[in-house]
Amino acid sequence: MDTVQSYLKACPARTVLDTLANKWNLLVLSSLRRHDGPMRFNELRRLLEGITQKSLTQTLRVLERDGLVDRAVYPTVPPRVEYAVTDLGAQVGDMFSILGDWAQEHVDEILAAREAFDNRPTPGPVR
Structure with a gap:
C-alpha cells in the first residue's frame, strides 16, 4: 500500500494510525512492553499517573480488540484479570519506547x- 493512501479518509490504515x-x-503499550510479564489493572493504573479508571478500561478494550493486548481472566473469587502485550503489540511498543x-x-x-x-512579541497587523 502506498504510504500516501494512509492520508485518505477511507483508508483502513488510518484507523490504525x-x-x-x-x-x-501509547503509554499502556509501552508500560506493558517494558514490564516483565502480565500486569493487573490496578498495577497499570498506579503506574500511569493521571489515567482514570474509565480511560484505562476503554484503552485496554481498544488494544485488546486490535490484537495488541491479551486479557486473561482467572476463575478466582474475586476474578483475577491480567493484561499482557501480544507479539504485535510488542512491535508497536518497541516503536513507542523509541x-x-x-x-x-x-x-x-x-x-x-x-x-x-510563548514569550516572543505579538506581531502587529500586516500592512
Missing part, C-alpha cells in the same frame, strides 16, 4: 522552544 496516536494507548526515549532526550529543547515561542 488513529489508535496508535492516542496518548493512553519515541519515549527520544522525548526524554529532547524534552529540554522542546520546552525551551515552547518558552521562546
Whole structure:
C-alpha cells in the first residue's frame, strides 16, 4: 500500500494510525512492553499517573480488540484479570519506547522552544 493512501479518509490504515496516536494507548503499550510479564489493572493504573479508571478500561478494550493486548481472566473469587502485550503489540511498543526515549532526550529543547515561542512579541497587523 502506498504510504500516501494512509492520508485518505477511507483508508483502513488510518484507523490504525488513529489508535496508535492516542496518548493512553501509547503509554499502556509501552508500560506493558517494558514490564516483565502480565500486569493487573490496578498495577497499570498506579503506574500511569493521571489515567482514570474509565480511560484505562476503554484503552485496554481498544488494544485488546486490535490484537495488541491479551486479557486473561482467572476463575478466582474475586476474578483475577491480567493484561499482557501480544507479539504485535510488542512491535508497536518497541516503536513507542523509541519515541519515549527520544522525548526524554529532547524534552529540554522542546520546552525551551515552547518558552521562546510563548514569550516572543505579538506581531502587529500586516500592512
